[in-house]
Amino acid sequence: MSTFDRLSRNLRLFARFGVVGASGVLVNLAVVVMLKKFGPDVDDLIAGIPLTDFNIRWYHVFSTVAFLVACLWNFQLNRKWTFNSSGHAGWWAEFRPFFSVGLIAQCLGLGLLTLLMHTGSPLALPTDLLDDSTGWRTRLYWGQLIVICATTPLSFVLNKVWTFSAVRGHAAASPAPVREPEDALR
Known part of the structure; x- marks a missing residue:
């Protein structure tokens, strides 16, 4: 495969990944909106992180729940x-590296x-x-959207290189069944 063909294929894959990602963004944000609407205040403290000055807040939980749903x-x-x-490959064999x-x-996004x-x-x-004051003026929604945009390129590269191609490569590397030449069967 030529460099141009490889580049074209990767751009098509990235475009498809982007379409899937865009739908995932909608799923992610829908979960965040629902949790914000029905859950506690996003800035409320849940717990302090021992031996640090850092805390876990509800927006961390909302973001993580949205990540889990959108990840699937x-x-x-x-x-x-x-x-x-x-x-x-089997579903779990691919899901583990994808997850x-x-x-x-x-984790980078939560930071x-x-x-x-x-x-x-x-x-x-x-x-x-x-x-x-309104949905368009909600810090959490914009923050979550910025996080998604910032982590998508890393996610694409790692998933392309490791999750999907590595599993296919592992399956392709399995030894093929040994077949006797036709002449030996006569």
Whole structure:
């Protein structure tokens, strides 16, 4: 395969990954909206992290629940449509690395979300503009969207290189059944 063909194929895969990701963004944000609407205040403290000055807040929980739901959604669509790998390996064999990649991205995303939501952070979203008065002015929604956009390229690369191609490569590396030449059967 030529470099141009490989590049074209990767761009098509990235476009499909983007379409799946866009649907996952909608799923993710729908879960966050629902949890924010029916759950406790996003800035309320849940627990302190021992031996640190850091805390776990409800927006961390909301983001993580949304990640879990969107992770399952995205995995199914990527497995079936983007990477067409459903016939190459078992569901759990592919989900474990996909979830691991997502978990890495989620951990990085939680750090970024904390920086965006914490009013003392240099990256804090402006509370005068995003005052939580309407959906479009909700800091958590914008923070979650920024996190998704920031972690998507890393997620694509790791999933392409490791999750889907590695599992297919493992299945392809299995020894083929030994067949006797036709002449030896006569």
